[in-house]
Amino acid sequence: MTADEYYQLGNEYRRKGDWKHALDNYMEAIELDSESPAVEAKRMLDEIMSYYCKDMYNP
Template identity: 50%
Template sequence: MEEIKNLIYAGKVDDAIQQLNAYIQEHPESDEAYYLLGNAWRKKGDNRQALNNYLEAIHRNPDSPAKNAYDMLMDILDFYYKEMYNQ
């Protein structure tokens, strides 16, 4: 998992997503893999995929750090879309 985290931080998001999808095939109950996959999609700019993967992580482990990431991203999106309507 450390190698995948490093890929995400280095901006090699597509490689990280590919490796995480393969990892999830072998370890479907890994909440950490779904959390990292959410982070990768968020870094790529796909908030919907990020939120979906955070929810998968939370489903597997309600105490996952994905809960904070999900809440934070929802707050950002709520703020952004409210601002769009107030222009």
Template identity: 55%
Template sequence: MEQLNIIKELINKGDIVDAINLLEVYVLNNSTHLDKAFYLLGNAYRKQGNWQQTLNNYQRAIDLNPNSPAKEAHRMVMDILNFYNKDMYNQ
């Protein structure tokens, strides 16, 4: 869990590429706290604006832990995307 906290700090500092690389290695080599790792991956991709990877990773976290904060984050991203898509049609 300590490693995930360090990665969370990288995301907060804006070191997104490093955080994603570390998280990808983490999910391949660990079997604990994977819901948290996928949630953090979703957050990192969200900061990059990669909506598909954001939603995919939030969904993985939700699949592992239905009570994950990824559930609310997934809903919020969907709301944002639906808002933007509606605006595209109104121009």
């Protein structure tokens, strides 16, 4: 798959509320293309998760 395909798949998972799979796909996209829009999408998801799911980031 291409970086754009991983990014689009991540967006589909994000719309469904499946944060884990969205992040996984964004990270795959970033590995393939460090300039991918997935960089910004992942940053936004990280901010959302750190706000709503503090326990996930602070075990």
